[in-house]
Amino acid sequence: MYADGVNQAARRRPRHEQDWVAAEWGWAWPANRRTLYNRASADPHGRPWSERKKYVWWDPDAGEWTGYDVPDFERTKPPTYRPPEGATGPEAIAGDDPFVMQGDGKGWLYVPRGVLDGPLPTHYEPAESPIRNPMYGQQANPTRKVYDHPVNSVNPSPPDGHSDVFPYVFTVSRLTEHHTAGGMSRTVRPLAELQPEMFVEVSPELAAEAGLSHLGWAHLISGRAVIEAKVLVTDRLTPLRVEGRRIHQLWLPYHFGTEGLVTGDSANDLFGITLDPNVLIQESKVGTCDVRPGRRPTGPALLELVAEYRRRAGLTPGEVPVGTTAAEDERGEDA
Known part of the structure; x- marks a missing residue:
């Protein structure tokens, strides 16, 4: 927070002095990175998907990732990098795999391990809800x-x-x-x-x-x-x-x-x-x-x-007339 003797969290440069990401407006813990997985804003070759909305990209001349944000990726790992046989950790993530918090660098829709209510995402109503689950009969997460x-x-x-x-x-x-x-x-x-x-x-x-x-x-x-x-x-x-x-x-x-x-x-x-x-x-x-x-x-x-x-x-079991509502019981009005 006090890098180079400067209170980074106190920075308040006006927007017109910055780009649209405004990386010098305050400080985003822990690395002043504003968007996780921002490697995904570039295609597998490291080029922006959209020139108008480019965010981070691979600069072949500098040999590193650059852009408007702090790259959420190893800065000097090129898009062409392929992990060697038996690699583990960050070394096992290829140069076109942006999801560095996953062991294989991929974005998972089907999660084969690691979650207790997987492997596919679904909708549950909160534990307390006034409506039934509109998707199917399981109202709330059964593993909560x-x-x-x-x-x-x-x-x-x-x-x-x-x-x-x-x-x-x-x-x-x-x-x-x-x-x-x-x-x-x-x-x-x-x-x-x-x-x-x-x-x-x-x-x-x-x-x-x-x-x-x-x-x-x-x-x-x-x-x-x-x-x-x-x-x-x-x-x-x-x-x-x-x-x-x-x-x-x-x-x-x-x-x-x-x-x-x-x-x-x-x-x-x-x-x-x-x-x-x-x-x-x-x-x-x-x-x-x-x-x-x-x-x-x-x-x-x-x-x-x-x-x-x-x-x-x-x-409180046994003390509620069936069908009685809060409005009927407390206020004497129609529910």
């Missing part, structure tokens, strides 16, 4: 890792009859102004001022449906917890039409907690723990919930609210 504990229960999904207790999809991601979970950046006054409180983004359609007001309060309920957030009504979110149903999405930042100059409820409280079977990355950055106007309850009332949703969703 789920921790069987009441606190970590998974909200029901189709074909379960109570999946509409949690009818909305929530997703999370980061804000530019905060770092990771926000534990460090919420203590920095300028950053805290730029992003001062927890909020949830909703579409105008969902705001009208759920009775939410712009800049007002809302609380979100899963089978695990309830959190509250200020409401941001925005057309950046659009309802989806899936199999004749309108599916609403909500968006949350994951940077807030109880410590710092600015605080707020944590989106992590809504999650269960469901892991990808190969590298154990958490799948549940998307989940299902209900959303209601106003601030969340506290103390015993909060616990009872979660318990009531769990009963209606069938997460």
Whole structure:
């Protein structure tokens, strides 16, 4: 980050002083490379597939790969290179094989080894989803890792009859102004001022449906917890039409907690723990919930609210009338 005595991450040269890749706008870890496998932007002979969109290419006069980005390839390996018999590692990757993170340099569609849910890619719905898998009968990844504990229960999904207790999809991601979970950046006054409180983004359609007001309060309920957030009504979110149903999405930042100059409820409280079977990355950055106007309850009332949703969703066995929905049971309205 301080190569040649320069803070590389602090570089902010204007775009008009650079090419379209803008390699001197900040720093891309670990090698300031902007695109993985960028050898694939050139044909097997090392020539750009498109002159207009050329990215990296082989320069026969210089005897190396060059271009707008740092080559994701051995810089001096020519396109004509063929590995000798018995070669291993990078030496076994030919000059026209761009996928250097694979042992044979090829891009794999069929994966004969190394993944637990292979060998072909397919579509699964998330562990929590309001719709059935439109591709085939297997709803979620059967090899996903789920921790069987009441606190970590998974909200029901189709074909379960109570999946509409949690009818909305929530997703999370980061804000530019905060770092990771926000534990460090919420203590920095300028950053805290730029992003001062927890909020949830909703579409105008969902705001009208759920009775939410712009800049007002809302609380979100899963089978695990309830959190509250200020409401941001925005057309950046659009309802989806899936199999004749309108599916609403909500968006949350994951940077807030109880410590710092600015605080707020944590989106992590809504999650269960469901892991990808190969590298154990958490799948549940998307989940299902209900959303209601106003601030969340506290103390015993909060616990009872979660318990009531769990009963209606069938997460507490034997206490859910068949066919009862969140809207019918809680609000006395049609679902």
